[in-house]
Amino acid sequence: MLAERHAMVERQLRARGIVDERVLAAMERVPRELFVPPELHGRAYADAALPIGEGQTISQPYMVARICEELGLHGTERVLDVGAGSGYQAAVLAELAGEVHSIERIAALADHARELLDAAGYGDRVHVHVGDGSRGLPEHAPFAAIAVAAAAPNLPEALYEQLEMRGRLVVPVGNRWEQLLQVVVRTPEGPAVLRTVPCRFVPLIGAEGFDGR
Numbered sequence: 102m103l104a105e106r107h108a109m110v111e112r113q114l115r116a117r118g119i120v121d122e123r124v125l126a127a128m129e130r131v132p133r134e135l136f137v138p139p140e141l142h143g144r145a146y147a148d149a150a151l152p153i154g155e156g157q158t159i160s161q162p163y164m165v166a167r168i169c170e171e172l173g174l175h176g177t178e179r180v181l182d183v184g185a186g187s188g189y190q191a192a193v194l195a196e197l198a199g200e201v202h203s204i205e206r207i208a209a210l211a212d213h214a215r216e217l218l219d220a221a222g223y224g225d226r227v228h229v230h231v232g233d234g235s236r237g238l239p240e241h242a243p244f245a246a247i248a249v250a251a252a253a254p255n256l257p258e259a260l261y262e263q264l265e266m267r268g269r270l271v272v273p274v275g276n277r278w279e280q281l282l283q284v285v286v287r288t289p290e291g292p293a294v295l296r297t298v299p300c301r302f303v304p305l306i307g308a309e310g311f312d313g314r
């Protein structure tokens with residue numbers, strides 16, 4: 102698995118332009134195979150999102166790395182991860198920041214993610230919550246960085262409001278089938294928005310997301 106993980110970092114990340122050495126090192130350290138269902142262990146380092154149950158997916162490694170790189174973390178930040186899913190992105194964020202709050206709307210996934218994060222040794226730095234992450238997590242705000250792993254129809258206002266000044270929010274914005282990964286920086290003049298790569302995430306379901314039908 103170590104060799105496969107190394108190949109993933111070189112071929113899927115470095116070769117595609119991920120340059121932040123801290124992000125590359127974090128992706129090299131987190132055992133992705135722990136976060137995919139046992140029957141898919143053989144595909145843990147595939148260049149793809151994989152099903153994790155409940156109709157949800159663990160994101161493609163490149164998208165995890167890209168989101169982390171856009172957040173520009175240094176090591177001490179408090180971060181919000183919206184859409185815990187398997188817990189994998191939260192584990193990578195824990196390698197890069199000081200404290201991670203990860204929120205998931207499906208309780209069964211949140212419980213499983215918490216177990217996996219504990220087993221992988223991230224339990225002390227990652228707090229998994231159950232709820233509608235499109236509303237953020239006001240009791241733990243403000244955040245230096247917010248990562249959203251599900252597609253939103255618009256820039257979620259509540260999340261922007263929970264950023265520190267100069268804090269960064271990375272969120273896929275578009276329709277249910279295709280989105281652009283947006284990087285939003287909180288400034289005194291209002292949101293500075295940068296549209297980056299096309300992507301396809303599962304929908305964010307909630308108050309500032311899509312409806313659940």
Ligand code: SAH
Pocket residue numbers: 157158159160183184185186187188189190191204205206207210232233234235236250251303304305306307308310
């Ligand atoms: N970061 C995850 C990716 C999971 S896919 C990983 O690394 O595995 C996105 C997740 O967002 C799904 O588990 C889905 O249930 C969750 N989700 C969708 N809408 C949500 C919302 N409003 N609040 C919290 N989680 C949400």
